[in-house]
Amino acid sequence: MTYRHNGLVCVDHTLDVPLDHTVPEGPSLRLFAREIVAEGHEHEELPRLLWLQGGPGNRAERPNAPGAWLRRALPHFRVVLLDQRGTGRSAPADRRTLARFGDDHQRVADHLAHFRADSIVRDAELLRRSLQGDRPWTVLGQSFGGFVTLTYLSLAPEGLVQAYVTGGLPTLTGHADDVYRAAYARTLAHNERFFARYPDDQRLADAVAAHLAEHDVRLPGGERLSVRRFQTLGITFGTADRFDSLHYLLETAFTTGPSGTELSDVFLRGVDALVSYAERPLYGVLHEPIYAQGGRPTAWSAHRVRAEFPAFDAQGAGPIRFTGEMIYPWQFEEDPALVPLRGAAETLAARRDWPALYDLDRLAANEVPVTAAVYANDMFVDRRQSLETARAVRGLRTWVTDDHAHDGVRVDTAVLDQLFALATDGG
Structure with missing residues (x-):
């Protein structure tokens, strides 16, 4: 045509x-x-x-x-x-x-x-x-x-x-572990850039995380918004056209409802658009396999390597830090677009017989x-x-x-x- x-x-x-x-x-x-x-x-x-x-x-x-x-x-x-x-x-x-x-x-x-x-x-x-x-x-x-x-x-x-x-x-020749180890360090640096530009956003981000930890907050699709899923919004830091978008999203975060302070519909709709993989589920399933070669499995590399970077631990004493281009096994429990693909993702994470790329x-x-x-x-x-x-x-x-x-x-x-x-x- x-x-x-x-x-x-x-x-x-x-x-x-x-x-x-x-x-x-x-x-x-x-x-x-x-x-x-x-x-x-x-x-x-x-x-x-x-x-x-x-x-x-x-x-x-x-x-x-x-x-x-x-x-x-x-x-x-x-x-x-x-x-x-x-x-x-x-x-x-x-x-x-x-x-x-x-x-x-x-x-x-x-x-x-x-x-x-x-x-x-x-x-x-x-x-x-x-x-x-x-x-x-x-x-x-x-x-x-x-x-x-x-x-x-x-x-x-x-x-x-x-x-x-x-x-x-x-x-x-590097393994996925090498990729994500370097990526976490870069993502922390981009967090610092973001909060240096918008200092008051640290207070807002911490407040949102605290609210999510204490309340059952639902996204427009009906699933719960967890703190760890909220943290994945850091993917916006990686491009020039979206670096500032989290700032303008955070400024809409809170409103006053019948029971007091709530997260606004505008905020939740914006978060949903950023954290859902409905438009690109293959990104979630294949993001680590694109690095896989030879006999070593990826074995949820980003999830394992994250433990080496305690700054991303939302339960820690420090301020909230956002993650970037990483995929975690729990996303296949929380994102409706990925839930049915969890078994396949687990199988791919354990796979060893990948051909060389x-x-x-x-x-x-x-x-x-x-x-x-x-x-x-x-x-x-x-x-x-x-x-x-x-x-x-x-x-x-x-x-x-x-x-x-x-x-x-x-x-x-x-x-x-x-x-x-x-x-x-x-x-």
């Missing part, structure tokens, strides 16, 4: 791909991608750029809310927005669609094990061949999309003519030009781990900056400008 929207020409594509690419004759998934070209350029032979979005479990951007990167890319490319498998219109995986497996948690886990970066890359290769035959294309990987890009360079570099990565150079020898001999933005103060992806990875990939050029948060490429065209210039002049 082809249609026009806000100066864009959009073409929808669907493609059937194997659930398990090693068994092409087995069950299949319907993949969806939307190709976009600027109006007036639809008949030009522009090269294609595949956008690999962050996640896991997020659908691709929709053209009614284009990021800065899209406006910058369209003069030069036909942009392909792929709903990665399990998201958007690409065989969405959630509590409803997975209910067909009944209570067989092992089957659900085995199914979802095919939704990591290696499968996404193989999907992309089938899509590329469907759209343009043997010709390689360019990829732009943001956050988890950068992880997928490194897997692409490992599994199918012949499909790429150029790769750009923003805030998404993963550790190639990165080919270190192939990356060391890489011939695809790669440029990457590394954000010095990124709360979600560790700078030191990113730079270690950059050194392991032949020819990868980095631009290290403290001018942008994790979402820099979405909010400022200058990020892609810098990567394009780096690719052209070699830095």
Whole structure:
């Protein structure tokens, strides 16, 4: 289907791909991608750029809310927005669609094990061949999309003519424990930044936590809001466009009801929108498995490593501190979107037979030009781990900056400008 929207020409594509690419004759998934070209350029032979979005479990951007990167890319490319498998219109995986497996948690886990970066890359290769035959294309990987890009360079570099990565150079060999140990330290630093900007919010946050500890407070969906779930609001600290959002949410926290002080409906509605995984359940289920390789299970890494950082203990003597991009087993007891997936999540956390996501020898001999933005103060992806990875990939050029948060490429065209210039002049 082809249609026009806000100066864009959009073409929808669907493609059937194997659930398990090693068994092409087995069950299949319907993949969806939307190709976009600027109006007036639809008949030009522009090269294609595949956008690999962050996640896991997020659908691709929709053209009614284009990021800065899209406006910058369209003069030069036909942009392909792929709903990665399990998201958007690409065989969405959630509590409803997975209910067909009944209570067989092992089957659900085995199914979802095919939704990591290696499968996404193989999907992309089938899509590329469907759209343009043997010709390689360019990829732009943001956050988890950068992880997928490194897997692409490992599994199918012949499909790429150029790769750009923003805030998404993963550790190639580190365990999930290494990832979260570094992430907790960065998240504490972002807490300090937030409360330094809004000093009175410490009093408000502590008051909310105390109220939740003493009262049975229900979110609009009916489930109880616990203190530990309230703490997960720190995920807003990681991006420029949401860093201040918790401040404006906290200022609506309290109201006066028939029984005295209560949490307001405005506050609870805003909290619900931030803590629910109804729109991206795969994020909850697969967030730790995206780091899993070899024979060592993740075993609820973020939950275990948290004990090393007592500042996050809401029962402690210190002020409340918010967590960030971490997933905990108790969320599969408290979030209605995740509750039915608890058994599968437990099975995946214990899994040992994960295939490798990165080919270190192939990356060391890489011939695809790669440029990457590394954000010095990124709360979600560790700078030191990113730079270690950059050194392991032949020819990868980095631009290290403290001018942008994790979402820099979405909010400022200058990020892609810098990567394009780096690719052209070699830095």
